[in-house]
Amino acid sequence: MAVEIPYKREMEFEYGRIEQVAPGVRRVIANNPSAFTFHGTGTYILGEGEVAVIDPGPLDPNHIEAIFNGIEGEKVTHVLITHTHMDHSPGYQLMKSRCNAVSYGFGPHGSGKIDDGVKVEEGGDMQFVPDERVSHGDIIDGGNWSVECVYTPGHTSNHVCYQLKEGRVLFTGDHVMGWSTSIVSPPDGDMEAYMNSLELLLKRDDSVYWPTHGPAITEPKDHVTAFIAHRREREEQILKCVDEGVHIISEMVPKMYQGTPEFMYPAAARSVLAAVEYMIKRGVLVSDQDNLIEATLNKN
Ligand SMILES: [Zn+2]
Missing domain, CATH: 1.10.10.10 (Winged helix-like DNA-binding domain superfamily/Winged helix DNA-binding domain)
Incomplete structure (x- = not known):
């Protein structure tokens, strides 16, 4: 019998409008809908006052404007990057000049594969180099929020999920999404790594997933189990x-x-x-x- 994936696609939103989606979590969606991005890139804002931004999105000045407009009077201290696809990290270039935030990520595009001697140049944001490279299990403390880095290669070799410790909310980037399965495209994408990164999530105690694209996944383990079966x-x-x-x-x-x-x-x-x-x-x-x-x- 065919595996049924419990897809989640219902969501209400307005482009460019910041919304509170969970305690200490706000989201604003970029106007870059496509067959690969669903309604567009969801940029998350963690905390209040001194905040972290997860995935500033594409190189779109309107989206960056929407982020800063929505948090007027607050300060972006951290920018966390899940991975270096063009709909996730390039917006950081536009943010840099407007704040002194430190950027975090596993490494530049392809960095999870370079050690294996694999050259990766396809479809990535080759500009982005994080100020701080993170490793699996690292904790980033922002004062009023804290985040654990969960290294989840597979969709890309540098993919990281971030767990907001307050509420055990996991930001899954493109690793696990509710609206679609992930594209795993070699050489940077790797199915063995992807399957291991799914198994890794089954061992965790995250309460909810917020992917970059689409709505929250409220039964995380059922979803991951279905993806493995799929x-x-x-x-x-x-x-x-x-x-x-x-x-x-x-x-x-x-x-x-x-x-x-x-x-x-x-x-x-x-x-x-x-x-x-x-x-x-x-x-x-x-x-x-x-x-x-x-x-x-x-x-x-
Ligand atoms: Zn991606």
């Missing part, structure tokens, strides 16, 4: 394709993603590629060449 189901579908004589990723995608609009196929192919890579690593599949996008795949 990825396993995708692997089964890949094996079924091979059994039925379909050995190439581009031909698997239309079979595996029935009901998904065709313009999303290239993105879907990236996630299938990530799954295939992981299956080869585990010895489940074999490939006749290194370029897996064009390779003929077979069961081992």
Whole structure:
């Protein structure tokens, strides 16, 4: 039976308007809706008076203006970056000149992969370099709020979730979203890392997730469990394709993603590629060449 993901898509909001969404948490949504960002990037503001901003969003002066307008009289002391995709970190460039906030993140785009000798240049914000690099388990204390850094590579190699200790609220970035599954696109995206980062969340005690895109996830563990099952189901579908004589990723995608609009196929192919890579690593599949996008795949 197909895995049912308990998607959450209902949300009320107005672009550019700061709203309180939980105790000590405000959010403002950037006007950058798309098939990849849902209604747009949600920028979170933690605390009051001296505040942290999580993910300033795209390079959009109107959005940055909306952030500062909404917190007039307050001071941004920290900017926390979940990861360096273009809809998350570039806005920091526009914030810098207006506040003396210190920026935090795992590292520049691709930094989680550089140690493995992998070059990553695709679709990232190559400008962003955090003032402070964070590691898993680090605590950032802002005085009236405190945050734990939860390193969750997979969607990107530098992805970090941040838990607001007050209320155990986890800001999940693009790692776990309610409206959609995450795209895992090699080489920076990595399915093994992504699955491990999902398992990691199951061991935690977060009360609620607030992703960058879409509404809150109020039953975090049910959601993560469904995502893990969904990825396993995708692997089964890949094996079924091979059994039925379909050995190439581009031909698997239309079979595996029935009901998904065709313009999303290239993105879907990236996630299938990530799954295939992981299956080869585990010895489940074999490939006749290194370029897996064009390779003929077979069961081992
Ligand atoms: Zn992203």
